[in-house]
Amino acid sequence: MKSGRFLRPEWPHGERFAHHLIDDAATITDAELEALLGYEWRSRLTAAWLIGVDRRERFRERIGDLLLASEVCFSGSAYCFALARFGTHADAEILTAYLDHYLPRTDLRYDQPAALGALLRIDAHLGTQRAARFTQPDGLWDQWVNALAHLRDHPAYTPVEWRRSTDLQCEFANSWVHG
Numbered sequence: 001m002k003s004g005r006f007l008r009p010e011w012p013h014g015e016r017f018a019h020h021l022i023d024d025a026a027t028i029t030d031a032e033l034e035a036l037l038g039y040e041w042r043s044r045l046t047a048a049w050l051i052g053v054d055r056r057e058r059f060r061e062r063i064g065d066l067l068l069a070s071e072v073c074f075s076g077s078a079y080c081f082a083l084a085r086f087g088t089h090a091d092a093e094i095l096t097a098y099l100d101h102y103l104p105r106t107d108l109r110y111d112q113p114a115a116l117g118a119l120l121r122i123d124a125h126l127g128t129q130r131a132a133r134f135t136q137p138d139g140l141w142d143q144w145v146n147a148l149a150h151l152r153d154h155p156a157y158t159p160v161e162w163r164r165s166t167d168l169q170c171e172f173a174n175s176w177v178h179g
Contacts, residue, residue: 025051033059049082064097068101077111096130099140103143114165117159145157
């Protein structure tokens, strides 16, 4: 799930993978999810995707705590996916707190892009503008991207692209859960 290969229409196993993902998300117990959230990044990434696909909002606080702690690599993007799938004001507050804490840290490259993409999606859904203060010209987003030389002028590191990526993930889940 880290690579996002399953989101690509040309991937030959996409439909089978999606069916298994939906089935697993519906059948895994809360206790099993909690156990997965206590292990390493692969387990946490998997748990967060299952939580997001099944929209298990009762995990919001746990997901938020894990995102803000940023203890392990790679799983944060899945936490952001889950929060984007929930899509409430509470989720936007968690993402805003994360961006307030981590965007000023120009020495760190964690899950700032995924968090911004999720917040932009929630803003669009709720009709709010929480992300605007991060994305204004020369704002925290620009400062963070410009501080990381390998990201400067990289076309994938724009708010629009990260919103598009989050939309793609959520629409993938929506199409299989409701389809």
